[in-house]
Amino acid sequence: MRRALLALPRRLTGWEEREAYALLETAGYTVVDVVRYRPVSRSRLFSKAKLEELAAKAEPLRGDEDARIVVYDELKPREYFRVVREARVDAIDRTLLILEIFALHAGSREAKLQIELARLKHQLPVIKEAIRLAKMRELPGFLGPGGYAVDAYYRYMVSRIARIRRELQELRRRREIERAKRRSAGLPHVAIVGYASAGKTTLFNRISGEKKPAGPEYFTTISPKVKATSFDGLRFAVVDTVGFISRIPPEIIEAFHSTLEEAAYADLILYVLDVSEDEYVITEKLSEGLDTLRRIGVVDKPMLIAANKVDLVHDRSDLERILGLIEAMAESVYPGLQGVIPVSAATGEGVGRLLCRVATLLRGTAGSTC
Ligand SMILES: Nc1nc2c(ncn2[C@@H]2O[C@H](COP(=O)(O)OP(=O)(O)OP(=O)(O)O)[C@@H](O)[C@H]2O)c(=O)[nH]1
Numbered sequence: 001m002r003r004a005l006l007a008l009p010r011r012l013t014g015w016e017e018r019e020a021y022a023l024l025e026t027a028g029y030t031v032v033d034v035v036r037y038r039p040v041s042r043s044r045l046f047s048k049a050k051l052e053e054l055a056a057k058a059e060p061l062r063g064d065e066d067a068r069i070v071v072y073d074e075l076k077p078r079e080y081f082r083v084v085r086e087a088r089v090d091a092i093d094r095t096l097l098i099l100e101i102f103a104l105h106a107g108s109r110e111a112k113l114q115i116e117l118a119r120l121k122h123q124l125p126v127i128k129e130a131i132r133l134a135k136m137r138e139l140p141g142f143l144g145p146g147g148y149a150v151d152a153y154y155r156y157m158v159s160r161i162a163r164i165r166r167e168l169q170e171l172r173r174r175r176e177i178e179r180a181k182r183r184s185a186g187l188p189h190v191a192i193v194g195y196a197s198a199g200k201t202t203l204f205n206r207i208s209g210e211k212k213p214a215g216p217e218y219f220t221t222i223s224p225k226v227k228a229t230s231f232d233g234l235r236f237a238v239v240d241t242v243g244f245i246s247r248i249p250p251e252i253i254e255a256f257h258s259t260l261e262e263a264a265y266a267d268l269i270l271y272v273l274d275v276s277e278d279e280y281v282i283t284e285k286l287s288e289g290l291d292t293l294r295r296i297g298v299v300d301k302p303m304l305i306a307a308n309k310v311d312l313v314h315d316r317s318d319l320e321r322i323l324g325l326i327e328a329m330a331e332s333v334y335p336g337l338q339g340v341i342p343v344s345a346a347t348g349e350g351v352g353r354l355l356c357r358v359a360t361l362l363r364g365t366a367g368s369t370c
């Protein structure tokens, strides 16, 4: 495990803070100390005093190449250099933390390239700032003398970004051809979406008979998985996608466009929601998720909500109330909602009924019995 000093903004809610710790753990960090702060302004996160506190707490990490200060926020280049110069420990922000996790799980060439692209785009302004500082002689010795090395690195990054973009375009074109082939074979598409760790892959495996990895960590699934399957004589393709998290950084939204894009092309959205969590968390995650979908252009496509992990909810009247709440909330913001169905992807409870509803909606027949 790598050691981390965590800098947490005070505005986070309880579950967002738990999400922060979960992400750090998934990325392989042990948090050795925490600094809480209120940003001074949009561009400046830390006051002078806060910076000194950060540096003091980072002291034990000095000299440890793997250790990081993790600023759970957006770290602007100037602020990055302030932190690193004061604390003398390298720092990453929330976006880079998420990219580190993505890198751990990226299997396909496309996923790897997308992560590299997102990382390069994130680093570019930092390198620009390094060039500026080197020219002002404020950053002696950074990446070699005189800033020439930095200049060369900057040019390398720009050309690498262009190369990756071209290769990604080619991969995307191939994916479109694949998608078109599946379509001409007449297969309707069902995209499974939802928050990280909601149980999307577990449901995908159960529906498709696949054995893709599922687990309690965040972002077990990075690139989309497609499998043709059938229910009640109807063949369809089911697609597993990357999970949502709160406030997805814009770099990642773009980089993972192709994964989420599957949802935009699907005939039906299966939104997996973990209903074993606190009521407040469930509704927050639902509205965040619907927001993310809206941003990729999914606004009124038919959607079923799979209220998952009902095996963990023991009080049935509690469950009824939560299901009602989810339905009311989703209906008020998402016109395409076709129902909320309680399931357990783990035990299989309710999955038959869910598939019956899926088949009915895909066939477009009215008056179904499920
Ligand atoms: N008790 C219970 N656990 C479940 C159920 N469905 C999934 N899980 C567990 O929840 C965890 C997350 O499941 P995944 O299927 O990996 O979730 P995911 O949504 O694909 O997660 P990411 O790919 O990381 O976004 C795993 O530990 C599963 O075993 C369920 O119905 N009941």
Ligand SMILES: [Mg+2]
Pocket: 200, 201, 202, 213, 214, 220, 221
């Ligand atoms: Mg998954």
